[in-house]
Amino acid sequence: xxxxxxxxxxxxxxxxxxxxxxxxxxVGFKALRLSAGDEERWHTGARELCITVLSGQVDVHVGxxxxxxxxxxxxxxxxxxxTAVYVPPGREVRVTALGAAEIALSTAPATGRxxxxxxEPEQMTxxxxxxxxxxxxxxxILPESAPAEGLLVVEVITxxxxxxxxxxxxxxxxxxxxxxxEETYYHQLNPAQGFAFQRVYTDDRSIDQSMAVExxxxxxxxxxxxxCVAPHGYDLYYLNTMAGPxxxxxxxNDPAHEWMVAPR
Numbered sequence: 001x002x003x004x005x006x007x008x009x010x011x012x013x014x015x016x017x018x019x020x021x022x023x024x025x026x027v028g029f030k031a032l033r034l035s036a037g038d039e040e041r042w043h044t045g046a047r048e049l050c051i052t053v054l055s056g057q058v059d060v061h062v063g064x065x066x067x068x069x070x071x072x073x074x075x076x077x078x079x080x081x082x083t084a085v086y087v088p089p090g091r092e093v094r095v096t097a098l099g100a101a102e103i104a105l106s107t108a109p110a111t112g113r114x115x116x117x118x119x120e121p122e123q124m125t126x127x128x129x130x131x132x133x134x135x136x137x138x139x140x141i142l143p144e145s146a147p148a149e150g151l152l153v154v155e156v157i158t159x160x161x162x163x164x165x166x167x168x169x170x171x172x173x174x175x176x177x178x179x180x181x182e183e184t185y186y187h188q189l190n191p192a193q194g195f196a197f198q199r200v201y202t203d204d205r206s207i208d209q210s211m212a213v214e215x216x217x218x219x220x221x222x223x224x225x226x227x228c229v230a231p232h233g234y235d236l237y238y239l240n241t242m243a244g245p246x247x248x249x250x251x252x253n254d255p256a257h258e259w260m261v262a263p264r
Contacts (some may be wrong), residue, residue, distance in 0.1 A: 003200050003209050007031075007216035012038065014102075015218045017184055022220050026150060026243035027182040028107035029218065034058070034097035041094045048110035049087040050119075050142050050153045052239065056101025060085050061094040062116040069098060072121045076237045077157065077190045081121035081139050086148060088112045104186060106142075108150035108243035119146070134260075136164045144248055152181070152242040152249055158196075160235050164228045167257040168199075171242075171250065172223035178252045181244040183221040185228070187213045187236065194234030200226045225254050 001023065007014050014031040028047065032040060034056070051060060057071035062085070070083045087093055089110045095103065125140045142153035158164035171181040189196060192215045201208040202224035211219060219226070230236035242249065253261065 003207075003220040003222075004211045004213070005218040005220065007214070007218070012040075014216050015186065017218060017220065022182070022222065024182045024222055026108050027184055027241050028105075029184040029186065029241045030105040031186055031216065031218070032103050032105070034095075034101045034103065036097055036099045038097045039094060041092070044087055044089050044091045044093060044107070046089050046109060047107040048089055048114075048149055048151055049093070050106040050148070050151050050241075051085040051087065051093075051095065052104040052106065052141055052153065052155075053083045054102040054104055054239070057098040058101050058103060059096045059098065062087050062091050065116060067118050070118065071101065075190075076155070076188055077235060081124040081126060082141065082155070083121055084119040084141050084153070085116065086114065086119060086142065087116050088114055091116065104239055106151055106153050106241035110149035113149055114147045130166070133162050134164075134166055135159065135162055148247065150243040150247055152247065153240065155237065155239045158228060158230045158236040158238075160230050161232045162230055164230070164236065164238075166227045167260055168201075168225035168227040168254040169251040170202075170223065170225045170254070171244075171252070173252070174245070177250060179244060179246050179248045179250045181242040181249065183226070183240055183242045185219040185221065185226070186239040186241075187215070187217050187219070188238070189215045190235045190237070194231070196228055196230050196234065196236045198226065198228045200224050
């Protein structure tokens with residue numbers, strides 16, 4: 001099965017990944033492009049939801065509660081955090097676009113321990129990881145320190161010419177030093193006609209796929225290492241949705257490449 005989900009060039013649904021379509025248990029992901037006045041309605045069922053307003057502004061209704069004019073940027077490549085909404089299972093949700101907007105829907109199984117809330121941009125932690133051509137800019141939207149049952153959501157911008165999720169790391173084995181997390185990468189490129197590369201591979205190479213990723217493509221990471229590279233001239237954005245049996249991000253670097261981060 002190909003781990004690359006190509007973006008739909010037209011229509012409201014850009015990409016959709018369900019546990020059934022991915023062949024896994026936890027992560028669901030959907031990206032939507034909306035025009036002014038467009039409305040989406042759904043029920044969260046047995047899953048919690050993180051709505052990330054990637055660009056534009058929307059109104060979000062969760063049951064009888066209304067969160068108005070959510071959205072903080074016109075592009076994911078602006079140097080500012082997004083606005084997001086956490087929604088527990090068992091809720092009716094309605095989203096209405098106030099203009100052109102793009103939203104991402106990240107879901108995972110949950111029981112309903114936490115209430116709906118807006119996650120404001122100033123509540124999110126921004127950081128820089130790596131150095132030199134391994135530098136990337138991270139925004140923690142829904143980290144393990146924030147209330148949720150299974151979801152972890154983060155976005156990353158990798159400057160042109162740099163590598164990301166690098167050295168290659170994985171999170172597919174249970175233990176103190178590593179956790180089991182399914183993951184999706186939702187990519188965008190700036191300028192949009194660009195492309196990037198992502199490889200997903202396991203130690204035994206039972207998975208080993210190298211993909212040319214274009215604007216708004218999604219990559220599935222069921223297990224294994226999953227580095228990215230942004231070619232010269234094109235900045236790379238991606239939104240990660242992760243979930244698994246334990247809500248904790250602990251990873252293992254590929255031993256063949258860990259030398260580059262070893263203390264000197």
